Amino acid sequence: SNSTFTMIKPDATNNGHTGAILDQIIKGGFKIKAMKWIQLSIEQAGKFYEVHKERPFYGELVEFMSSGPIVAAILEKENAVADFRTLIGATDPAKAEEGTIRKKFATSLGQNAVHGSDSDENAKIEGDFFFSGLERF
């Protein structure tokens, strides 16, 4: 469909990359439909990443995602989910294409600068987790 959900993760906000990442997202053709700057509690991060509960990195991921501020946003573009994953690059920044957001701004596999929804279904679930109807247009 035409929208996806993203978070700029605490490594990137703490390293001062928020503006550059938003700039690359906008120049990549995405429109911001909703956006907020917040810090998640351990409980909120745990709930967001519940699908990864059985994975070995779950605890580390939840701790990291609640360790500092994030930017959460709903983005609109044709073919948004797939195009956004192309823009951010592979999960592991060492494997990400030159010029992608993760290649330029990520710290490591765990601290990889940005999240991007992996399906239309998850884009909706994740956007609804952060934003009420009043907070988007």
Ligand code: ATP
């Ligand atoms: P995202 O859902 O954040 O866009 P993704 O779909 O590229 O990432 P997943 O495999 O769904 O990757 O993993 C979710 C997140 O968990 C990754 O973005 C990364 O931050 C973290 N992660 C994944 N694998 C590992 C690992 N082996 N060690 C530590 N953290 C990991």
